[in-house]
Amino acid sequence: MMVVVFIFIAWLYVSPINWLFGTPIFQFPKVPALILDTLVITPVLWYLVRKWLDVMTRRNSGPAAGIDTVEPGGGKPESGDEWGLATRPYRPQTPDMVSGSKSEIREAPFGLDDGFFVKMPDVDVGEELFDLERLRKRAMIRAKVSSGGWVKKRVSSRAVGSLKSSDTMKHGRPFRSRIPTREVGSIHVPSTVMAAVARTGRISEGHIKITKDDIRESVFTGRTTLTIILVIDVSLSMKGSMEQVREFLERIESETRGSKDRTGIIAFKDSGAIEIQAPTTNWNKIYRALGRLRISGLTPLAEALKKSLETIRRERMRNNDIEPLLILVSDFSPNIPLAQSVGPGHERFTPVQDLVRTARLVRKAKVRLAAVNVDPEQSKWPRFLKRPYHEALELAAMLRMKKEGLHDPIETILKVEEFRKTFGAYLVAKAAGGRAYLSRDxxxxxxxxxxxxxxxLSKSRLQEQDLRHVEAYLPK
Structure with a gap:
């Protein structure tokens, strides 16, 4: 329609008929000329419109395909056919999103996040884990470190950290010297001079000749800060053990609040894990985050370790000198694999194997790990074998390994069905190079x-006599 109007107006301004009535070109014509122009252009416009409609009705594709025509074939007439209003449906051919080789693809046509593939846990659904009023009261407590009013605060970590720094790290003051075993961190000048004098026995012409063997390095004493990642199981199986979890968190707070130790919280349930609080020294923020937690769902242990590794990598990008401590609090009954799209019976439904693989990544990342088991039934192993929890489980695994003729405790646990269900804490600790603990202990x-x-820092070493000593108490 706009094309017809444009042609008509253009004809009025450039028509040669206007010259006959004395109207120059590009000027609006007089009334007699306007009437003649209209009479001349009308048949032309009618012919053009008729020709355009004829062409459009014969098209098989395009935005105007099948305009004002009835679909061919033996189909039943649709409503509007008698008026010529039914149209042929238009099916556009969408071009491929990928063009060219794979090397030319730089990014996906739309953004993909973790939630696109994995259903993230909803921490606001389920039964409350903490008493919100009690958390609110604790969040208002101020750490009285400067005045000494914080009774349960360890004096050694006030205003510093909880981890004793290594000897060569420059934390604290130098208190002695030693012969360097690796690259020299900080030269202890008095000891170096004394070593040179002791070697030569005299000072020649007021100068001291110091050689490489005379160099002594400083040994520092002090404490460095920890980055504690608390990975808390809030699945439904933890419902009966939440009182221990609450008490455990309060103890961690009493030992870190007021110091420079940073604490982060990761909760896992349903089919994934989520970081509810990034590492911080502000326990008021941590308690506000804990108030969101609810108990429900299954136990994706492998996903929890994977999420904690992501947090530690991010913190190391900010500061490569952090000392992470990963504390995993759970009953260690994994039932969700990393491949969450598969179900029981599938070859990829391997929650325990995925847990071992992820724990080995923790060990490769050189992260301290503590597996804290809240299951009260696990206390039978220390009582029976008369050893701490980690050593008791290791001894039980080695005894069964000897009986089965295997060569690795992890392989033994994966093979024995009873151990697979109850030795989760030791399995994680063994694969990650950490230790397993009972929360009560x-x-x-x-x-x-x-x-x-x-x-x-200590590694358990079970000897052959330990096996013989315990075998005497086992039933034949």
Whole structure:
């Protein structure tokens, strides 16, 4: 329609008929000329419109395909056919989203996040984990470190960190010197000079010749800050153990609040894990985040470890010198694999194997790990074997390994169905290079963090006599 109007107006301004009436070109014509122009252009416009409609009705594709025509074939007439209003449906041919080789593809046509493939847990659904009023009261408590009013606060970590720094790290003050075993961190000048004098026995012409063998390095004493990642199981199987979880978190707070130790919270349930609080020294923020937690769903343990590794990688990008401590609090009954699209019976439905693979990634990342088991039934192993929890499970696994003729404790646990269901804490700790603990035992300790840090440095070594000693108490 706009084309017809444009042609008509253009004809009025450039028509040669206007010259006969004395109207120059590009000027609006007089009334007699206007009438003649209209009479001349009308048949032409009618012919053009008729020709355009004829062409459009014969088209098989395009935006005007089948205009004002009835669909061919033996189909039943549709409503509007008698008026010529039924049209042929238009099916556009969409071009391929991918053009060219794979090397030319730089990004997806739309953004994809983790939630596109994995259903993220809804922390606001389920039964409340904490008493919100109690959390609100604790969030208002101020750490009285400067005045000494924080009774349960460990004096050694006030205004600093909980982890004793390595000897060569420049934390604290130098208190002695030693012969360097690797690259020299900081030269201890007095000891270096004394070593040079002791070697030569005299000072020649007021100068001291120092050689490489005379160099002594400083040994520092002090504490460095921890980055604690609390990975909390809020699945439905933890419902009967939440009182221990609450007490455990309060103990961690009493040992870290007021210091420079940073604490982050990761919760997992349903089919995934979510970081509800990034590592921070502000426990008021942590308690506000804990108030959102609800108990429901299944236990995706492997996904929880994977999420904690993502948090640690992010923190190391900010500061490569952080000392992470991963504390996994659960009953260690995994029932969700990493491949969440498969169900039981599928070859990829392997929640325990996925847990071992992810734990080995934790070990490769050089992260301290503590597996805290809240299952009260697990206390039977320390009582029966008269050893701490981690050593008791390791001894039981080695005894069964010897009986089955296997060569690896992890392989033994994966093979024995009973061990697969109950040895989850030891399995994670063994694969990640950490240690397993019972929550009740940790709550009886004077300092939970000191216990976790000191135990992480010691490695259990079971000897052959330990096996023979325990075998005497086992039923034949």
């Amino acid at each position: 940790l709550l009886n300790e004077t300092s939970i963090l000191n216990t976790l840090l000191s135990s992480s």
